[in-house]
Amino acid sequence: MLYTISEAAVKMQLTSYTLRYYDREGLIPFVERSAGGVRIFKEKDFGWIRLIECLKAAGMSIKEIKQFVDWYMEGDSTLQLRRDMFYERKKLVEEQIESLQKTLNTIKYKCWFYDTAVAAGTTSVPKNMKPEDRPDEIRELKGKIDL
Amino acid sequence: MLYTISEAAVKMQLTSYTLRYYDREGLIPFVERSAGGVRIFKEKDFGWIRLIECLKAAGMSIKEIKQFVDWYMEGDSTLQLRRDMFYERKKLVEEQIESLQKTLNTIKYKCWFYDTAVAAGTTSVPKNMKPEDRPDEIRELKGKIDL
DNA sequence: TTACAACTTACAGTTAACTGTAAGTCAATA
């Protein structure tokens, strides 16, 4: 099954602008061309593009992803470099998740805060509430900013 | 305790450029000024700035945060709007965490893939390995892209 | 074989969130 750039874009939920941009930046150097120069996408290209999306979601820039693609194109001599890259990225994503979990705790606190404020018609009620009067799951949360 | 903008920047791990930018964008309208127009940061301002950082970490743009600050400045008549904002944001952050967890699974798969490839000196070993020969925790992972 | 939609490249424009510079003002200290 062969795809033009706009068919590939629909399939990948991207625009053809974005796919051309990725090509220009060297992220998909293996995508073939017709005799006339028209890009031809194949099934296996979509696996790559999905991986690129994954690396982007993991916080890598286009430049960093290009470095990985370059290593891949270079072959087995870069296996160690690629391995190390994935281990470093694993650590960073784990940290990102931890950090988001803390952010979520603050947001959850604010949900309680505003639930209580809305019920009372004023923020002074949750603001002045003693910790022992707050629900257990709220008392445990860090990041209590009363605004 | 009073702080100049550069002292506040050190304390908040930001630059004074960034603090002035936030002020320009209306994110910290309550920060006071000296008679001569110099910004004076107080302890309570830091709580706000920490909340702004939290909302940023939660994926809100400067514009969206400004909307929240405007509601806050308007007083108790906007309690419901602020409550709804935090509930919506809670949902989005939970989705973000879920999505990152999936990304992490793919990265973990690649860690195994490259560990195996480095040990063998070639990617063809992990690529051709039958699922039943892979470790349990790897077999369970989705997002297996063999590159 | 011609029409024409979809493709190509080159390059300019957009957006968000800063980041830096210039010209001038403020405030602490010698």
Place this chain on the structure above:
DNA sequence: TATTGACTTACAGTTAACTGTAAGTTGTAA
């Protein structure tokens, strides 16, 4: 009170990741 380092605003520049346009080419269908 004069110096000088930090502050002020206004505005221009930067970066990343697209996004859009213009001019020209390709490929399919009549």
